[in-house]
Amino acid sequence: MTLFNQINSLLFGLFLLVMSSLIYFQFTETKEFMNNQMASDLNNTSTSLSLMLKPHLETGDEVTVETLVNVIFEGGFYRRVELTWMADHKQQVWDNPVVIDDVPQWFVDLELFKAQSQETIITSGWLQLATLKIESNPAIGYRELWRIMNDTAMVLSALFLLSLFLMRIRLKVILKPLNEVAVHAQEIALRKFKPDMPLPTTTELKDVVGAINSMSGQLKLVFNALDEEVNTLKHDKFTDPVSQLPNRLYLTGQLNSWLDEPGFGGLLLAKLDWLEEIHSKFGYQVRDQTINILANMLQENLPKSSENIIARISNTEFAFLVTNADRKQITEYLQSLIRLINQEMLKAGCTPNSNFAIGISERTGEVTRADLLAQADNALQKALNENKVSNWFYVDTQQDYNREEWRTRLTNAINKNQFSFQWQPVHSTETGAVMQHEIYCQLKMDNKIVRAGHFMPYIERLSLGHKLDRCLLESIVENNILNASSEPIAINLARESLLDHEFHSWLALYLKNIPNPEKLHFEIPESGITKNLEACSKLCAIIKKGGAQFGVDNCGRQMGSLDYLQQLRPYYIKLDLSLSCYNSEEQEDNQQNLELCRALVNIARGLDIKVIITGIEDEVHLQTVKPLRAEGYQGYIAPPVDI
Numbered sequence: 001m002t003l004f005n006q007i008n009s010l011l012f013g014l015f016l017l018v019m020s021s022l023i024y025f026q027f028t029e030t031k032e033f034m035n036n037q038m039a040s041d042l043n044n045t046s047t048s049l050s051l052m053l054k055p056h057l058e059t060g061d062e063v064t065v066e067t068l069v070n071v072i073f074e075g076g077f078y079r080r081v082e083l084t085w086m087a088d089h090k091q092q093v094w095d096n097p098v099v100i101d102d103v104p105q106w107f108v109d110l111e112l113f114k115a116q117s118q119e120t121i122i123t124s125g126w127l128q129l130a131t132l133k134i135e136s137n138p139a140i141g142y143r144e145l146w147r148i149m150n151d152t153a154m155v156l157s158a159l160f161l162l163s164l165f166l167m168r169i170r171l172k173v174i175l176k177p178l179n180e181v182a183v184h185a186q187e188i189a190l191r192k193f194k195p196d197m198p199l200p201t202t203t204e205l206k207d208v209v210g211a212i213n214s215m216s217g218q219l220k221l222v223f224n225a226l227d228e229e230v231n232t233l234k235h236d237k238f239t240d241p242v243s244q245l246p247n248r249l250y251l252t253g254q255l256n257s258w259l260d261e262p263g264f265g266g267l268l269l270a271k272l273d274w275l276e277e278i279h280s281k282f283g284y285q286v287r288d289q290t291i292n293i294l295a296n297m298l299q300e301n302l303p304k305s306s307e308n309i310i311a312r313i314s315n316t317e318f319a320f321l322v323t324n325a326d327r328k329q330i331t332e333y334l335q336s337l338i339r340l341i342n343q344e345m346l347k348a349g350c351t352p353n354s355n356f357a358i359g360i361s362e363r364t365g366e367v368t369r370a371d372l373l374a375q376a377d378n379a380l381q382k383a384l385n386e387n388k389v390s391n392w393f394y395v396d397t398q399q400d401y402n403r404e405e406w407r408t409r410l411t412n413a414i415n416k417n418q419f420s421f422q423w424q425p426v427h428s429t430e431t432g433a434v435m436q437h438e439i440y441c442q443l444k445m446d447n448k449i450v451r452a453g454h455f456m457p458y459i460e461r462l463s464l465g466h467k468l469d470r471c472l473l474e475s476i477v478e479n480n481i482l483n484a485s486s487e488p489i490a491i492n493l494a495r496e497s498l499l500d501h502e503f504h505s506w507l508a509l510y511l512k513n514i515p516n517p518e519k520l521h522f523e524i525p526e527s528g529i530t531k532n533l534e535a536c537s538k539l540c541a542i543i544k545k546g547g548a549q550f551g552v553d554n555c556g557r558q559m560g561s562l563d564y565l566q567q568l569r570p571y572y573i574k575l576d577l578s579l580s581c582y583n584s585e586e587q588e589d590n591q592q593n594l595e596l597c598r599a600l601v602n603i604a605r606g607l608d609i610k611v612i613i614t615g616i617e618d619e620v621h622l623q624t625v626k627p628l629r630a631e632g633y634q635g636y637i638a639p640p641v642d643i
Contacts, residue, residue: 011167019156023149030148031112034141039116042136045072046118050132054122057085057129069094079115080135086128096137103146112145113138184212221606230599234559237592240312242288243295246559248313249592251321253578255369257557258307258323260577260615262456266330266362268320268337269376271384274345274355275316294344301340303333307527307557319376324460327362334360338389357383358390365395366453406458409445414464414471418444421481424640426490426612426632429625435612435632436521438490439481440640441472465494466503473510481643482519490521492553498528499535504542511546520548521571526555529564540568551612556600565607572610572631575600580615580635594624601628 049072056064069081069092081094117135121128184197196213199206238250246254258265272294279287291312298310298318309321322333342352359380361372375393383391401409413419423437443450459468472491476482482489497503511517522543529536529552543550549571555562557576565573579593579600597613604611616622616635625633 079137082133113141246311251311257578264457265323422640465496466500517547523553577615
């Protein structure tokens with residue numbers, strides 16, 4: 001929207017608000033006035049009529065009584081009059097039908113006026129002569145209220161149109177110098193990038209034109225990179241065309257990345273042979289439509305997590321990667337999955353609990369991607385052979401401690417600061433010099449060193465991440481680690497820390513009190529950002545204000561948009577391990593990952609964000625990714641070492 005339209009809309013909205021307020025108050029005040037007026041008139045009429053009827057009621061003059069009531073009643077202000085003689089309980093009733101002329105029926109249906117009535121007992125001394133009940137006619141209120149509001153609306157509308165016309169003329173005169181800027185901005189919105197505009201002589205407009213020129217150049221690069229590469233690559237290479245779910249290639253990369261980090265969860269492989277039954281009966285078009293509907297239902301109704309993945313890996317096979325879930329949570333996920341599949345089978349006219357099977361493998365220890373897939377496939381084949389709906393692949397692993405023992409030991413370790421540290425260098429791609437060191441922690445427990453991959457899953461399960469982060473940051477200062485290297489130190493923040501307001505406040509004070517906060521780099525996982533963008537924005541603002549820097553870890557792992565980069569503007573991003581090109585993988589997969597990495601590097605460069613490629617295994621691997629011209633690299637080529 002142009003600046004003219006924005007100001008015009010603002011003034012239009014404010015004037016409309018004022019008009020609406022005036023109409024509202026006029027409406028409520030008029031309605032209240034009419035209610036009070038009808039009540040007052042009813043009370044006065046009841047009193048005066050009672051006084052007029054009293055002498056005639058005493059003499060029993062019915063003709064005069066009826067004449068007096070008719071005089072009052074025929075005015076049309078009252079809907080019903082009832083007179084009950086106490087002597088013989090004779091009742092006289094006068095009814096007047098409610099007829100509201102010149103008022104729309106919908107206005108009457110609002111029932112703005114309730115029927116009011118007044119009942120009076122006419123007495124002569126201690127003797128009760130009659131009971132008089134008068135009910136008002138709401139038609140009077142509706143007619144007057146409609147007339148007043150109609151006149152008010154017409155006057156205000158005329159003033160509104162006149163003011164709008166004068167306002168538009170005046171705004172065009174005021175904003176005429178900005179017309180060229182508005183046209184240029186509209187061209188940018190349409191992604192038509194023209195040469196930079198010359199800077200005007202007007203002082204107030206120089207900054208505006210300069211910003212537009214800068215934005216035009218940056219958006220040109222971002223739009224081109226994003227539209228031509230990221231969307232195409234992610235959709236075409238990582239998405240199944242029928243279900244619009246991630247495909248086998250995407251799942252493979254995510255498994256590599258997930259298993260490389262501490263974590264817990266499971267993999268479910270589902271073979272849905274009933275889809276082939278639909279294919280044989282109705283053809284591939286109906287089958288594909290059924291697959292698409294099933295995929296939508298799975299995405300909408302299965303338990304959600306930012307890193308859970310549903311992928312279609314073959315015609316009738318689906319894979320479900322459930323992260324950050326223990327066996328109980330995986331079981332609940334499995335039950336939901338079976339229920340959804342059966343529901344879709346019933347809709348498709350198939351027999352539920354048949355012609356499909358699910359194999360489940362839980363992540364344990366140092367399991368590899370190949371092992372996890374093989375375990376899930378073995379469980380699937382066993383379920384098919386035994387004609388069962390699901391089957392688990394159980395690995396006999398002896399737990400060192402139960403959940404509460406882990407809580408006690410980890411809490412004690414955090415409180416007593418029983419951690420030791422390693423760090424891994426990040427090298428410059430161009431010069432090979434060290435750019436930063438990433439900190440890894442180890443836990444001293446029972447006179448032995450426990451690596452992060454072993455205890456971090458329990459840190460996440462027990463929601464101790466923010467406490468661990470505080471402990472590690474305090475230890476960095478106590479052990480003078482910041483001065484042990486001339487390069488910055490990178491610290492990975494736990495997901496709990498992103499949402500913990502107490503940690504945010506503590507971090508602001510921490511950065512204020514340390515002597516060299518610029519040597520601290522905080523790494524935030526992409527999944528935490530996409531799921532909690534508002535909270536992450538506040539945390540990033542605290543980090544920048546404190547003098548430190550922050551980066552995005554696992555960038556490119558999510559299938560969603562990268563718009564958050566433009567909003568947060570991190571100092572650097574680390575491309576996810578799933579995008580690494582391994583010599584052992586298919587050459588086609590390597591090329592696809594390489595192209596996606598190139599697109600991400602271009603996007604970051606357009607936003608002036610540094611890029612670090614992770615998962616570099618050896619010199620051959622490094623030479624493969626060097627043409628991407630990322631600023632840095634990190635991986636097994638330079639493993640972590642003790643500090």
